[in-house]
Amino acid sequence: MTITITAFEKSPDGGKGLARDTRVRWALEEVGQPYQVRYLSFQAMKEPAHLALQPFGQIPTYEEGDIALFETGAIVLHIAQTYAGLLPNDNTxxxxxxxxxxxxxxxxxxxxxxxxxxxxxxxxxxxxxxxxxxxxxxxxxxxxxxxxxxxxxxxxxxxxxxxxxxxxxxxxxxxxxxxxxxxxxxxxxxxxxxxxxxxxxxxxxxxxxxx
Amino acid sequence: MTITITAFEKSPDGGKGLARDTRVRWALEEVGQPYQVRYLSFQAMKEPAHLALQPFGQIPTYEEGDIALFETGAIVLHIAQTYAGLLPNDNTxxxxxxxxxxxxxxxxxxxxxxxxxxxxxxxxxxxxxxxxxxxxxxxxxxxxxxxxxxxxxxxxxxxxxxxxxxxxxxxxxxxxxxxxxxxxxxxxxxxxxxxxxxxxxxxxxxxxxxx
Incomplete structure (x- = not known):
C-alpha cells in the first residue's frame, strides 16, 4: 500500500529540516518504508480538500489505503505501532x-x-x-x-x-x-x-x- | 492488576476539575476500570522517587504491574488501546x-x-x-x-x-x-x-x- 505524506511546496525555513514533515520522513526511514510526497502551496493548504484531511490547514498528513491521519505525533506513533523498529516490545x-x-x-x-x-x-x-x-x-x-x-x-x-x-x-x-x-x-x-x-x-x- | 494514578494532594484549582488527573479518571470511568489514587504534596512531586517516574515533577502518573507511565495524553492513549470503549475498531x-x-x-x-x-x-x-x-x-x-x-x-x-x-x-x-x-x-x-x-x-x- 502506497504511503503518501504532504509537505510545504516551499518550506518557510528553506530546507533547514524544521518543517514537521522531516519528523515523518525520519520515522519512515527508520522503519524502512518508502513514501511519496504531495507538495502543497500555502493556498492549497487552506482549501476544502486539504482541510477535510487536516482541519487546521497544516502539513504533514499521512495517507495509506483508507487511513488518513494528521498531527505529526499521531503519524509518527502510527508508523511506530505499525512497523517494527521504533518501539520496544517489552514493558517499556x-x-x-x-x-x-x-x-x-x-x-x-x-x-x-x-x-x-x-x-x-x-x-x-x-x-x-x-x-x-x-x-x-x-x-x-x-x-x-x-x-x-x-x-x-x-x-x-x-x-x-x-x-x-x-x-x-x-x-x-x-x-x-x-x-x-x-x-x-x-x-x-x-x-x-x-x-x-x-x-x-x-x-x-x-x-x-x-x- | 491494580491501577494506581497520582494526583495533587491539594489541587491549585480547588477541585474545579482542571488538574490533569481528571482526564485520566474520566478515561478510566469510560472503560469501567477501577483505580487507586496516590495523592502527592508539591514537595513530594519534586523528590527523586517521583522524578524517576515523572521526570518533570508533575501529576498524573499511571502504574499498573510493571508499567509506569507519565504525560496525560500517553496515559489516556494507553487506557484506550488496552481497554475497549474509547477508540473505534475500524479504519478511523x-x-x-x-x-x-x-x-x-x-x-x-x-x-x-x-x-x-x-x-x-x-x-x-x-x-x-x-x-x-x-x-x-x-x-x-x-x-x-x-x-x-x-x-x-x-x-x-x-x-x-x-x-x-x-x-x-x-x-x-x-x-x-x-x-x-x-x-x-x-x-x-x-x-x-x-x-x-x-x-x-x-x-x-x-x-x-x-x-
Whole structure:
C-alpha cells in the first residue's frame, strides 16, 4: 500500500529540516518504508480538500489505503505501532510513548513560545524584557530533561519514537544558544542527527526545497 | 492488576476539575476500570522517587504491574488501546488518535499561553496589550475546529479518546468568554461534561479536594 505524506511546496525555513514533515520522513526511514510526497502551496493548504484531511490547514498528513491521519505525533506513533523498529516490545513500550507526548506537550510549547516572542512579537515594545522570561521557562524544562537523561544514550533504553520526537523538538532550539548550555542534551541531539535515517530524511526535504 | 494514578494532594484549582488527573479518571470511568489514587504534596512531586517516574515533577502518573507511565495524553492513549470503549475498531481508529495529539499540540498551547499571560505575566506592563493577541490565536484555532465539527456530535463518529482530550482542553477556556463565541463548540463541551463517566470523574476529584 502506497504511503503518501504532504509537505510545504516551499518550506518557510528553506530546507533547514524544521518543517514537521522531516519528523515523518525520519520515522519512515527508520522503519524502512518508502513514501511519496504531495507538495502543497500555502493556498492549497487552506482549501476544502486539504482541510477535510487536516482541519487546521497544516502539513504533514499521512495517507495509506483508507487511513488518513494528521498531527505529526499521531503519524509518527502510527508508523511506530505499525512497523517494527521504533518501539520496544517489552514493558517499556508504553513509556516510550510517554516521551512522545512529553516532547510535544511539555518541551515544545515553551520552545514555540520563544519563536512567537521573537518572530511574531519581536517588534513589540515588550520583546526585550519578555524574551528572557520565556527562555527561562525553556531552561527549567531542559534542566529536568537533562537530569533525567544523565549519561544515557537515549531516554529509555534503545532509540525509540520518543527520542525521534524529542530530538526533533530540541532541534528547534538551534538558532538560540540555550541547547548548548546543556552538554548532554546537545550530544543527545547530535546522536539523533547522526543516524543514517535522519540523514536521509534531512537530505530529502533539503532537495525538495533547493531544486 | 491494580491501577494506581497520582494526583495533587491539594489541587491549585480547588477541585474545579482542571488538574490533569481528571482526564485520566474520566478515561478510566469510560472503560469501567477501577483505580487507586496516590495523592502527592508539591514537595513530594519534586523528590527523586517521583522524578524517576515523572521526570518533570508533575501529576498524573499511571502504574499498573510493571508499567509506569507519565504525560496525560500517553496515559489516556494507553487506557484506550488496552481497554475497549474509547477508540473505534475500524479504519478511523488511528485518526481518532490524531485528535488526541491535536488537542494537546494544536489547541492547548495557545490556551495555556493565555493562562500564562494572565496569571504569570498579569502584572507586567505589557499584559493589557498582549492578552488580546493571545486570545486571537485561540480564536483562529477554534474557528478551524468549529468549522470541522459543524453539526456533528463528536469529532470523528462515536465519542472517542480524541473527544475526551479535546473537551478536557476546551474546558480550560471556561474562565474566559471565548468558548461561548463558538456555540457548536460550547455545546460539544457540554455534551462531554454530561457523560456519566465524566460526572463520576469530576465528583471523585472534587471530593478529594473538598473533604
Amino acid at each position: 513500550r508504553a513509556r516510550s510513548i510517554s516521551w512522545m507526548f512529553a516532547a510535544v506537550n511539555t518541551i515544545e510549547p515553551p520552545i514555540l513560545e520563544l519563536v512567537t516572542a521573537k518572530i511574531f512579537e519581536g517588534d513589540k515594545p515588550w520583546a526585550n524584557e519578555r524574551i528572557p522570561l520565556v527562555a527561562e521557562r525553556i531552561r527549567n524544562r531542559l534542566t529536568q530533561l537533562s537530569n533525567y537523561l544523565g549519561d544515557n544514550e537515549w531516554l529509555q533504553g534503545a532509540f525509540s519514537a520518543g527520542d525521534l520526537m524529542m530530538v526533533s523538538v530540541l532541534l528547534r532550539l538551534r538558532p538560540s544558544a540555550i541547547l548548548n548550555e546543556f552538554p548532554n542534551l546537545a550530544a543527545y541531539v547530535a546522536r539523533g542527527e547522526a543516524r543514517p535515517a535522519y540523514q536521509r530524511a534531512f537530505a530529502a526535504q533539503y532537495a525538495a526545497n533547493n531544486p | 481508529r488511528a485518526r481518532s488518535i490524531s485528535w488526541m495529539f491535536a488537542a494537546v499540540n494544536t489547541i492547548e498551547p495557545p490556551i495555556l499561553e493565555l493562562v500564562t499571560a494572565k496569571i504569570f505575566e498579569g502584572d507586567k506592563p505589557w499584559a493589557n496589550e498582549r492578552i488580546p493577541l493571545v486570545a486571537e490565536r485561540i480564536r483562529n484555532r477554534l474557528t478551524q475546529l468549529s468549522n470541522y465539527l459543524g453539526d456533528n456530535e463528536w469529532l470523528q463518529g462515536a465519542f472517542s479518546a480524541g473527544d475526551l482530550m479535546m473537551v478536557s482542553v476546551l474546558l480550560r477556556l471556561r474562565p474566559s468568554a471565548i468558548l461561548n463565541e463558538f456555540p457548536n463548540l460550547a455545546a460539544y463541551v457540554a455534551r462531554g461534561e454530561a457523560r456519566p463517566a465524566y460526572q463520576r470523574a469530576f465528583a471523585a476529584q472534587y471530593a478529594a479536594n473538598n473533604p
